Amino acid sequence: MTQLLQLNIEQFRNCQSSHFQLSKGLNLIIGENAAGKTAIIEAVWLLATGRSFRSQKNHHLIRHQQSQCTLFAEVASSTDTDKRHKLGMQKSADSTLLRVDGDNVKSQTELAKLLPIQLLTPESHKLLEEGPKARRQFMDWGCFHQWPEFMPPWRNYQRALKQRNQALKKKLPAAQIQLWDQILVDSALQVDQYRRQYIDDLTPYLVTFCQALMPEIEFEVRCHYRAGWPKNTEDLSALLQANLIKDQQLGHTQYGAHRADIRFRFNNQEAMQILSRGQQKLFVCALLLAQASLHEKVVNEPVIMLIDDLPAELDANHRLKLLELLQLLNIQHIITTTAQDLIPILDAETTAIWQIRKGQVSAQ
Numbered sequence: 001m002t003q004l005l006q007l008n009i010e011q012f013r014n015c016q017s018s019h020f021q022l023s024k025g026l027n028l029i030i031g032e033n034a035a036g037k038t039a040i041i042e043a044v045w046l047l048a049t050g051r052s053f054r055s056q057k058n059h060h061l062i063r064h065q066q067s068q069c070t071l072f073a074e075v076a077s078s079t080d081t082d083k084r085h086k087l088g089m090q091k092s093a094d095s096t097l098l099r100v101d102g103d104n105v106k107s108q109t110e111l112a113k114l115l116p117i118q119l120l121t122p123e124s125h126k127l128l129e130e131g132p133k134a135r136r137q138f139m140d141w142g143c144f145h146q147w148p149e150f151m152p153p154w155r156n157y158q159r160a161l162k163q164r165n166q167a168l169k170k171k172l173p174a175a176q177i178q179l180w181d182q183i184l185v186d187s188a189l190q191v192d193q194y195r196r197q198y199i200d201d202l203t204p205y206l207v208t209f210c211q212a213l214m215p216e217i218e219f220e221v222r223c224h225y226r227a228g229w230p231k232n233t234e235d236l237s238a239l240l241q242a243n244l245i246k247d248q249q250l251g252h253t254q255y256g257a258h259r260a261d262i263r264f265r266f267n268n269q270e271a272m273q274i275l276s277r278g279q280q281k282l283f284v285c286a287l288l289l290a291q292a293s294l295h296e297k298v299v300n301e302p303v304i305m306l307i308d309d310l311p312a313e314l315d316a317n318h319r320l321k322l323l324e325l326l327q328l329l330n331i332q333h334i335i336t337t338t339a340q341d342l343i344p345i346l347d348a349e350t351t352a353i354w355q356i357r358k359g360q361v362s363a364q
């Protein structure tokens with residue numbers, strides 16, 4: 001499902017009320033520092049994922065002096081623009097209301113399914129730089145969109161892990177801890193299969209986009225998937241059992257799908273070690289483009305790409321290259337910038353431009 005046709009943002013951050021009719025190619029938002037550019041990117045991301053990348057608290061998101069914010073989007077299938085859906089989110093300080101096509105829905109995944117979004121911000125490098133959590137989210141995003149069957153075992157795993165860890169923390173008897181082992185193991189093995197397959201499917205795309213964005217690197221990237229338990233493990237149940245005492249001492253479960261990771265290597269060296277800062281940013285772009293291309297191939301719909309402050313991320317040549325690739329892949333993109341001349345317009349027909357000042361948006 002994937003073209004954003006309309007986006008309405010009300011009482012969100014410094015934005016009182018902004019309405020966008022989006023173009024199917026580049027959507028460019030230009031404004032000075034603190035104008036509210038990131039807020040717009042944040043609003044779309046929040047609607048699609050239920051999470052902000054800047055704040056966990058609802059009251060930070062709601063415009064000062066207001067009691068609630070409202071986000072609305074209309075999306076259409078790129079192959080059949082008559083197939084449309086309306087997504088809505090209303091947040092007050094302590095509650096969130098979600099709607100799809102006028103009906104209340106309980107789960108954020110209903111919105112996420114209809115709005116496959118990728119995000120590139122100055123923080124995106126967390127994917128390489130920080131711990132494995134961001135990389136697991138990256139894998140799980142792909143699995144979620146590629147296989148509807150992925151969510152049930154993933155949810156079962158999260159629930160069982162939470163219960164087991166609570167039992168460990170409360171120092172309950174061993175039997176009450178091990179009550180969760182079977183479901184934990186079954187769901188971990190399923191989640192593991194999907195993640196493994198996803199990384200296998202993704203790798204050729206990643207190789208292609210690394211070559212396109214960083215032709216100067218002569219080595220091919222390799223992805224090393226780690227399940228979250230030692231490689232030679234034959235029986236995960238037995239491993240959990242053997243580590244019960246250690247788990248009890250630590251108060252949490254050491255091994256499992258919650259410890260999975262992917263490492264990226266060039267010529268057998270970690271990407272972080274071999275790539276310059278600029279190349280690390282390009283590598284993150286390559287990861288997102290690989291994910292977008294695989295998504296398009298499997299789901300037959302492109303993703304939407306949000307890019308906050310593109311000029312801060314890439315130099316002029318690489319900006320051009322990225323924009324060319326986005327156009328080639330038919331990916332609708334929303335890009336923010338402080339100055340228009342930093343972003344080349346490749347196709348005026350599929351471009352829309354807005355100026356933003358103090359949270360007020362005007363079409364250009």
Ligand SMILES: Nc1ncnc2c1ncn2[C@@H]1O[C@H](COP(=O)(O)OP(=O)(O)O)[C@@H](O)[C@H]1O
Pocket residue numbers: 012013014015031032033034035036037038039040059060061062063064
């Ligand atoms: N809840 C809020 N209500 C009103 N203004 C806010 C709120 N949260 C943040 N702001 C203000 O919104 C402005 C826009 O910030 P931001 O989106 O980061 O701008 P930009 O990305 O254009 O630099 C900032 O001046 C910030 O202080």
Ligand SMILES: [Mg+2]
Pocket residue numbers: 034037038039308309
């Ligand atoms: Mg910003």
